[in-house]
Amino acid sequence: MNGSFEIEVAQLRGVLKDVVGVVEARNTIPVLSNVLLTVDHQSLTVTGTDLDLMVQRRVPLAQAEPFTTTVEALILDRIASKLPADVDAKVKLADGKLTVSAGRSRFQLPTLAAEDFPVMQPVARDACAFAMQSIYLGAAIGLVSHAINTEETRYYLNGIFMHAPDGQDLRFATTDGHRLARGVVTLPDGADGVPDTIIPRKLTKLLSGLLDRHEGEVLITVTDRLLQFEMGDTVVTGKVIDGQYPDYARIIPVANPHRLDIERDALIAAIGRVVTVATDKTRVVKLSFSRDLLIITVTSPEKGEAREELPCGWDGPPLEVGFNSKYLLDALGQLTADAVEMLFADPAAPVVLRDRADAPATFVIMPSRV
DSSP, rough: OOEEEEEEEEHHHHHHHHHGGSOOOOOOGGGGGGGEEOOOOEEEEEEEEEEEEEEEEEEEESSSSOOOEEEEHHHHHHHHSSTTTSSEEEEEETTEEEEEETTEEEEEEEOGGGGGGGOOOOOTTTTTEEEEEEHHHHHHHHHHHGGGOOOOOGGGSSEEEEEOOGEEEEEEEEEEESSEEEEEEEEEEEEGOOOOOOEEHHHHHHHHHHHHOOOOOEEEEEEEEEEEEEEETEEEEEEOOOOOOOGGGGGGOOOOOEEEEEEEHHHHHHHHHHHHOOOOTTTTEEEOOOOOOOEEEETTTTTEEEEEEEEEOOSSEEEEEEEEEEHHHHHHOOOSSSEEEEEEESTOOOEEEESSSTTHHHHHHBBBBB
16 A cells, blocks of 8 residues: 655654653564554644554654555654755555655655554553543652662553552552652542552653653543543553552551651751762761751761761661662652651661651651661
């Protein structure tokens, strides 16, 4: 089948930016390196997949001669990025070759048959479905993404756990065994029946980029096997992680008696300075508390020592405790209040970080040996 269409280069760039992120750079199945181009008389739909995720983006066309084919995703994306943004590109399929031309530039690319491209089936419409504003969904994902596990041995931790306990609110949680992050949002209409769902790490990363670029409402459809996110002309479909997420709520301390009140920005800046002398082996910062003073130290046999003093509010006895500096900075970076709370029990117990007692975001970090 031969055909053609014209599209503004800037528009083509935007379409490909939404889709190519799902395509792996290396594939043992050649067609998975390609995107599927589906052209009808009025629109172009570009589809990319890695067999576990699929992204489709539709864009209207003024006129077109229908065709369907697949072409290498990264090459087409690079071509679009190098062409002038304010010109029209003509894309033509003839004799198994896809020609892309704009101005005096012309590229001819090999194609693979569209029939060999695997397309995931859409999620059933009778599944649990609800809507969220893109800004709130993006914020919920961004809040907890830093604590997603990356070790393949505990695959069931390699994503964001989304659930609605008792139908009261919608929660997003992550843990890698060393730290935990949880965000709570108001339950959207229709989400009370959402099944416990582990959203894979790659899908959350892909969604974060898409949600940054798309405004408005996102329709979320969930089954026990599949997730679908519809935002404007972009649809993302993915498999959920098949596993049982642990009862993470048991990890969150409920009776840490000692509270530290401190300026968030000052603490972030101080940690950033003292870790200048840290190495990969000595990323631990030591926090020493007294009634109105926090002392932060890093000691590295190879690089030296660093010390900072900060005013604080502390209602417990003198205490020394160590933490992985990256874990602290990741959690503090997600808090929003000028002054934040850290709740302690003893040097070996997990600490809770939050903006305030009723804040929707909670972070837990296990101490490190110093």
